[in-house]
Amino acid sequence: MSRSSAYRLTGVVILLGAAAVAVVIALLIGGGAKAPLLQDPGAFVLWGTPIAKLVMNIAAAAMLGSLVLALFALRSGEKSFDTALNVASIGAAVFTVAAGLAGFFAFMAAFNPQLSLEREFGAQLGRFLLTLAIGQSWLITTVLGAIITVLAFAWRSWTATLLTAILAAASFIPLATQGHAGDLAGHNVAVNSILLHTIGAAVWLGGLLLLIVLRGRPDVDTPRLVARYSTLAIAAFVVVAISGVARSVVALGDWSQLATPYGAILIAKVVLLGGMGLLGAWYRARLIPKLDGERASRWFWMLVLCEVALMGLASGAAAALARTPPPTGEESFAKTPAEVLTRTALPPDFTIDRWFTSWDIDILWLVAAGFGLFLYLAGVIRLHRRGDRWPIHRTVFWVLGMLMLVWVTGGPINAYQEYLFSVHMLGHMMLSMAIPLLLVSGAPITLALRAIHKRDDGTRGGREWILWAVHSPFSRVVTHPFVAAGIFIFSLWAFYFTDLVRWSMYEHLGHEWMVAHFLISGYLFVMSLVGADPVPYRLPYPGRLITLIAVMAMHAFFGMAIMMQEGLMVADWFGSMGRDWGPTPMEDQYIxxxxxxxxxxxxxxxxAITVAIQWSRNDTKLQRRTDRNADRTGDAELEEYNAKLAAMAERDRRQAERERA
Known part of the structure; x- marks a missing residue:
C-alpha cells in the first residue's frame, strides 16, 4: 500500500472511529437512546437511529462538499475532477441507504409494529411514508439521494455538476423541517439554523475528505487546492457558528439550561467547533503559504488528520444531539388560534412604537445579507488598494439595500406579516420593488468582475462563474425586458390568486420561496431597465418607458382587484387568527x-424617473460625441451632407429644365 493510500485509509478510520465514540458517549449522557415511556421499539431501533443518521450526515458531507470543492477548485475533464464526482456519487449512494434505514427506524419508533413480511406491515409502512409529514420527508430525502447518485456518476460537465450540487443542497431541506425543529416555539429560526448548520458543516467536512482523497495526486496543484478549500472552510465555519448560536438560543431558552444533558453536549460541540476554527486559522496563516516545503507539508497533513478527528467527534455529538430532546421542547399544546396557526403567541397591537421595537430575525436572510455586505465591501477595498476608484453612491445604495433586506425579513414587517395582510403586502412591495432598486444601483456584478482575480489554470472562481451566469442562455431569456416584466407582473397575480399564497402562510418553505422569488423577480426586472451591470439586451429608452408604463398599469389593476374582493383571501388563516386589535380582516385586506x-x-x-434621466444623459453624451467628432474632422460629415443635398437639388433643377424643354 502506498503512503497516500495509507493516509486516506487512516483519515477515514479516524473520522468514523471518533464519530462512533462521540455518538455513544453523547447518547449515554443525553439519554437519546433511552426507551420512551409509552412504547419501547427495542434497542436495535433506539441505537440504530442515531447511527444511521450519523452515517447519513458523513455521507451527505462527502456528497455536497466534494461537489462544491470540485466546482470551485478543480478543472472539468481532468482526473481529479472525475475523482471528486466519484466521491460525491459514492457519498450520495451511502446517503441514500442510510436515509432509507433512518426512515425505516423512524417508522418503527413511531408505530412499534411487529416486524414481518405480511401485507399489513407493508401497507402501514406505505401510509407512514406517503401520508405523514415525517415519513414524506424521509421518502423525499431518500429519492433525492438516489437521483444525486446517478447524476454525479453520469454527468461530468460544469453545468451538470452545478445543478447536481444545487440538488444536493436541496436534499437537506426536507429533514430540516422535521424533528425537534418542528416542536419549538421559534420554529422558523430553528428550521433555518438547522438547514444552514448542516449545509455549512457538509461543505467543511466534505471538502476536507476530498483533500485527503486527492493527496499525492500528480495532476493536482496541492497548494492552490488547499488555499481554495481554506476559503470555503472559512465561509462554512462562519455559517456553522452563526447558525449554531441561533439554534442553541432557541433550543435552550435561557443560559441555565446549559446545566442539562442537552446543554452539556452542546458545550462539547462548541468547544470542538472552536478548536477546529483555531486549527484552521493557524495552518492557513502559518502552513499554507509554505506548503511547497516538505516540513510544512508534513505538518499540514498531520493537522488535517487532527481536524478530521475533531470533525468526527462533532459529527457524533450532532447525531446524538438530534436524538436528545431540547429543554424547551416539552411545551404545552397551543391554546389560542394564533398559536395553532403560527406556533407563536399573538403579538400586541401594531402601534407606532412596534415599528422600532419588533424583531423576528430570519437567520437565513441575515446570513445572506451579511455575506452580501462583506463581499461587496471587500471588493471595494480591493479596488481602493489597487488604486482604482469605485463610486461611493453605489456602495451606499448596496449597503442600504442589504440593510433594508434585513429589516424587511427580520424586523416589524416579518413580525406582523403572518397576522396582518396589509403588512404582508407591504413586505412584498419592499421585496419586489424597493430593495431591488437599491441593489441594482449598487452594480454588484460590475464590481465583482473588476475586483475578483482572473484565474489562469482552467478552474472556475467567482469571476468565471459570474461570467458564465451572465452569458448563459438562461440569463439571456430571463433578463430580456419583456420576459423579466412578464415574470414580475405574472407573479403578482399567480401568487395571490392561487393557492401559492396559502402555501407561503402554512409552510415555512413556501414563505422562504416567496421571499426569494419576489426579490429575484424584482431584481431581474429592474436590472433589465437600468443599472451598470452587463445584460445581454436592453430596450431603447422609449421602449423602456413604455414597458414601465405597462407594468405600472398592471400593478394598479392588481391592487384594485384585491381592494374589490368581496371575500377574504386565505380566510382560514387571516380570518381565524383571533385578533382583538387592529382593523377587521376584510378592512385589512382592503388596506x-x-x-x-x-x-x-x-x-x-x-x-421611471431614473430611466428618463438616463435617457437625457445618453442624448447629451451622443450630442457631445457628435460635437467632438465635428471639431476633430472640421464638420466633414455636415459638409458632406450639405453637398449631397446640393447635388440632389441640382439634379432636380436639371430634370425640371429638361421637362420644360
Whole structure:
C-alpha cells in the first residue's frame, strides 16, 4: 500500500472511529437512546437511529462538499475532477441507504409494529411514508439521494455538476423541517439554523475528505487546492457558528439550561467547533503559504488528520444531539388560534412604537445579507488598494439595500406579516420593488468582475462563474425586458390568486420561496431597465418607458382587484387568527390592496424617473460625441451632407429644365 493510500485509509478510520465514540458517549449522557415511556421499539431501533443518521450526515458531507470543492477548485475533464464526482456519487449512494434505514427506524419508533413480511406491515409502512409529514420527508430525502447518485456518476460537465450540487443542497431541506425543529416555539429560526448548520458543516467536512482523497495526486496543484478549500472552510465555519448560536438560543431558552444533558453536549460541540476554527486559522496563516516545503507539508497533513478527528467527534455529538430532546421542547399544546396557526403567541397591537421595537430575525436572510455586505465591501477595498476608484453612491445604495433586506425579513414587517395582510403586502412591495432598486444601483456584478482575480489554470472562481451566469442562455431569456416584466407582473397575480399564497402562510418553505422569488423577480426586472451591470439586451429608452408604463398599469389593476374582493383571501388563516386589535380582516385586506395600488407604485415611479434621466444623459453624451467628432474632422460629415443635398437639388433643377424643354 502506498503512503497516500495509507493516509486516506487512516483519515477515514479516524473520522468514523471518533464519530462512533462521540455518538455513544453523547447518547449515554443525553439519554437519546433511552426507551420512551409509552412504547419501547427495542434497542436495535433506539441505537440504530442515531447511527444511521450519523452515517447519513458523513455521507451527505462527502456528497455536497466534494461537489462544491470540485466546482470551485478543480478543472472539468481532468482526473481529479472525475475523482471528486466519484466521491460525491459514492457519498450520495451511502446517503441514500442510510436515509432509507433512518426512515425505516423512524417508522418503527413511531408505530412499534411487529416486524414481518405480511401485507399489513407493508401497507402501514406505505401510509407512514406517503401520508405523514415525517415519513414524506424521509421518502423525499431518500429519492433525492438516489437521483444525486446517478447524476454525479453520469454527468461530468460544469453545468451538470452545478445543478447536481444545487440538488444536493436541496436534499437537506426536507429533514430540516422535521424533528425537534418542528416542536419549538421559534420554529422558523430553528428550521433555518438547522438547514444552514448542516449545509455549512457538509461543505467543511466534505471538502476536507476530498483533500485527503486527492493527496499525492500528480495532476493536482496541492497548494492552490488547499488555499481554495481554506476559503470555503472559512465561509462554512462562519455559517456553522452563526447558525449554531441561533439554534442553541432557541433550543435552550435561557443560559441555565446549559446545566442539562442537552446543554452539556452542546458545550462539547462548541468547544470542538472552536478548536477546529483555531486549527484552521493557524495552518492557513502559518502552513499554507509554505506548503511547497516538505516540513510544512508534513505538518499540514498531520493537522488535517487532527481536524478530521475533531470533525468526527462533532459529527457524533450532532447525531446524538438530534436524538436528545431540547429543554424547551416539552411545551404545552397551543391554546389560542394564533398559536395553532403560527406556533407563536399573538403579538400586541401594531402601534407606532412596534415599528422600532419588533424583531423576528430570519437567520437565513441575515446570513445572506451579511455575506452580501462583506463581499461587496471587500471588493471595494480591493479596488481602493489597487488604486482604482469605485463610486461611493453605489456602495451606499448596496449597503442600504442589504440593510433594508434585513429589516424587511427580520424586523416589524416579518413580525406582523403572518397576522396582518396589509403588512404582508407591504413586505412584498419592499421585496419586489424597493430593495431591488437599491441593489441594482449598487452594480454588484460590475464590481465583482473588476475586483475578483482572473484565474489562469482552467478552474472556475467567482469571476468565471459570474461570467458564465451572465452569458448563459438562461440569463439571456430571463433578463430580456419583456420576459423579466412578464415574470414580475405574472407573479403578482399567480401568487395571490392561487393557492401559492396559502402555501407561503402554512409552510415555512413556501414563505422562504416567496421571499426569494419576489426579490429575484424584482431584481431581474429592474436590472433589465437600468443599472451598470452587463445584460445581454436592453430596450431603447422609449421602449423602456413604455414597458414601465405597462407594468405600472398592471400593478394598479392588481391592487384594485384585491381592494374589490368581496371575500377574504386565505380566510382560514387571516380570518381565524383571533385578533382583538387592529382593523377587521376584510378592512385589512382592503388596506393591503391600497398599498399595492399606491405605495407599491412609488418605486416604479422612481424607476421611471431614473430611466428618463438616463435617457437625457445618453442624448447629451451622443450630442457631445457628435460635437467632438465635428471639431476633430472640421464638420466633414455636415459638409458632406450639405453637398449631397446640393447635388440632389441640382439634379432636380436639371430634370425640371429638361421637362420644360
Amino acid at each position: 393591503g390592496g391600497g398599498i399595492a395600488w399606491s405605495i407599491g407604485e412609488i418605486p416604479t415611479l422612481i424607476l
